[in-house]
Every structure is written in structure tokens, then in C-alpha cells.
Amino acid sequence: MSLNPATLARVQFAFTVSFHIIFPTMSIGLAMFLAVIEGLWLKTKDDLYLQIYRFWLSIFAMGFGVGVVTGIVLSFEFGLGFAKFAQLAGPAVGPMIALEVLTSFFLEAGFLGIMLFGMHRVGPKLHFFATCMVALGTLLSASWILSANSWMQTPDGVAVRDGRLVVINWWHVVNNPSWLVRLPHMLSAAYLTASFLVAGVGAWYLLQGKHLAFAKKSVALGTAFATVLIAGQVFIGDILYGTMLKYQPSKMQAAEGFWGKESASPAPYYWVIAPDQKGQRNRFALGIPYLGSIWLTHSLHGRVEGLKNTPRDAQPIMGMVFYGFRIMYGIAILMFAVATASLWLRWKRRLFTTRWFLRCLVTMTPSGIVATLGGWYLAETGRQPWVIFGMLRTIDAVSPVPAQTLLATLIAFVCIYAFFVTAFLIFIARIIRRGPESASIHAEASGSLKNALRRQVLDRANANAAVGR
């Protein structure tokens, strides 16, 4: 890989967007989880729900903050790193990003304060309303961003006149051919991410023998949500596969790892390949016989199209697309297996005592995040060499910025984001180590630094008095 400006601009965007996507995925999922939990608390008045709410609220708040900060960088990168893209796509993508700000950011900004600090300042129903509005805000944000990104994947409703892009049908721009399939796929991914986070932390406490009531409820809730969601996700995933096969065949050809015009019959399903892009062949391939035909063509002897059906200069890099897809799909299969096992163990009344299953849940804690990253690599690398599929090539979209500038800012981003992720992980580890009981104290509404400090002083004084007694 040579250090030319185009490569550096792409690496920089890939790095910053990969880092960013982790946090919205968590906050979209956790916001909805918090709304459900607070609703259950209002309905049942069971304080355990309130404890779960407060515990995850701290983690949500931190993830939300990092997500907002890292998201702002991306808007600037559109203009600074990919000026020609911003210039051409501005009339279509610009209003969608502006609408994200107007609808979701305003909603989140208005209600986040009440959600985080208003538990003792407003009534429980108003607080629940605030939580629902924040969850709705995250959902709207995902909708606009997915609409803009889906337009880049399957552009519609525009025409190029005198070298400029003109919107001729707004509804077709927003509701482009892939949006309504990609949106539920992304939302499900976010909700699954939250479900496995919650179940994983609960399982860890169960293995440690700590906070048992909280842990059992977390495992029960996390696995229940995951079970329902993963079935829907697999279904939507298959519909999305068909949509992308229709509109972006090159992406799906690369994702399956076949080169020839047609695969052998029956086609294997490859799990490991060593692709040779120059030679247009696989140096090595390992797969399960027949499974490719069964899964991809829904017949025992069906053939699968290979990447040679796409002209060389319009082919994505197979290795990146293939492994992005395999990571996402492999984790989805694992999630499905875990969900099935959870139902079976629930039926046998062994959900909280089967240690191998609890260890499995702990291992799967970050699985949603990894799968989402895999899915985004599939989506973005599979669209290459286009930045707007079929309209503008990535190489033509890059700004005339010197390589040194891009390299320097890339190094700066790596350093700053390393600090962010370290702080975030330390913060989360500390919350989990402290446990849910202390979360109840630390998530108390303060409203001001003075009040917060006064409360801490009072807590400490009470604790000292208790020790003295």
C-alpha cells in the first residue's frame, strides 16, 4: 500500500468511522433497552428494574458522549478529505445530515438532561417520557444516517445536469431501494449488541457469585431480547442479501469468494479463502460442500455467480468484503446458537446454573459490536471502487490535500481515539467492578457540581458514622 493522499484519506475515514460506529451502536441499543426497563419498573414497581436502569444509564451516558464527539469528526472529513464527494453529493446527502441534527439531535439534547439527572426532579412518568424521547432520537438519527448511506449504495431520485447533481425526487432520495431493508438490519444489530452486553455482564456476575438478583434478571432479560431479535435479524439479513444482489451484484460476488463466471455445481460455502485479486483466483479455499448452493440458491445443485462477472476496474477487493461478511455472518450464527441454547436451558430451568453457557455469554459480550463492524466493512468495502455506487469513484472524490497533512492528522486521530477508548474502557470496568448497588448512589441526580459534592460528602459522612457505630 503506497502512501498516496487517496489511500491516506480512505484509511483515515475508515479508522474514524470504525471507531465511531461502536458507540452509536451501543447507545441506540441501550437507549431502547433503558426505555423498556423503565417501562417495566413503572408497570411492576420492582426496584430491581430501577437498579438495572441506573446501572446501564451510566454506561449509556459515557457511550453517548463519545459517540457524539467522534461523529462530529466525520462531517468535517467529508469536506476536508473528500471535497469532491461533498461538492457532488451535497444536494442529496447534506439535507439528510441537516435533518438528523434538526430531528434527532434536538430531541436528544432536549431530553438527555432529564434522563440523566432528572430522576428526582420530575415525576416518574415524565422521566420515562424523556427516556423514550432519547430512544426515539437515537432511532431517528440512525434512520437519517442509514438513508444517506443507503443512497450512496443505491442512489435514486437524482440526475446529473451540467456536471452537477440535481435532486428530482426527494422521496426517492430518502426512500432509496436499500434504505428500508438496511435500517431494520442496523437497528436490530444495535438492539442485539445491547442484549448481549446486558446478558454478558449478568453472566459475569453469576460466575463470580455476586449481585445475584441483578445478574439473574440481566441474563433473563438479555437472552430473552436476543432470542427474539436474532430470529428477525437473520430473516432481514436474507432479504437484504437479495436486495444487494439485485442492486450491487459485485459486492455479493466478492462476499461469497467465487471468481469464475459461475461456481461449480454444487457450490461449497467458503469460510476461509486466500484471494489473488491480480490473478482473479483463490490461492486457497476452505468450505463446506453443498452449503453454498443450499444457502445462496436455495437448491442442492445451484451455481453462484463469481466476481469475474464484474469488469476488473469496477471490482471491490475480495478479501476485505469476504471477511467482513464472514465475521458478521459467523457471529450471527453463534448468536442464533446461543439464543437457541438459552431457550432450551430456560425450558430445563438451568439458565443461571449452566456454567459453560454463562462463560459463553461472557465471551459473547462484545459480539454485537464486532458483528456490526464486520457488517459495515462489508457494506463499505463492497461498494468500492465507488463512493456513490455507479456515479462517482472514490479516487475521484478525494480532496487535493498533501499526504503529509493526512498522515499527521491520522496519527493525531489514532492517539486521541486511543485515549478515548482507554478512558471509556476504564470507566466501564470500574462501573462493572463496583456493581449495581453502587450505581444507584452514583447515578443520583445532582443538578450541579456543588450538590454533587455535597451528596458525596454526606454519603461519606454517613458511611463513616455507620463504621463508627
Place this chain on the structure above:
Amino acid sequence: MLKNLSSTFTKILGFLVPVLVGVTFFFAIIGVFGLGIAVAGLLVAVIGAVVLVRRVPAEGDAR
């Protein structure tokens, strides 16, 4: 001897049944048997899971 055999059989069954049910549902939901069966499989899976989760309290849980 018979008791050991029975216990091993139960363990194998306890592994095989969820695996077979899971694989069947997975294949159905991803459309291997057609879109109609995929939709039906999804509905059965989701409704079944919801009913099971609501009706069967997980052992010793806090509900």
C-alpha cells in the same frame, strides 16, 4: 450400568434436540425452503420464544 446408559442418552438427547431444532429454524428463516416458510418460521420462532420466556420462569430467577 443401565442408569449410566440412560444418563448418557439423556445428555446426547439434550444436545441433539436443541441443535436440530435450531438448525431447522435457521435454515427455514434464511429462506432455504422458500419465502412463505421463512415468514412462517420467523413467526413461529418469535412467538414461541416470547411465549416460552413469559410462561417459563428461568430457574430461581428474580421475577
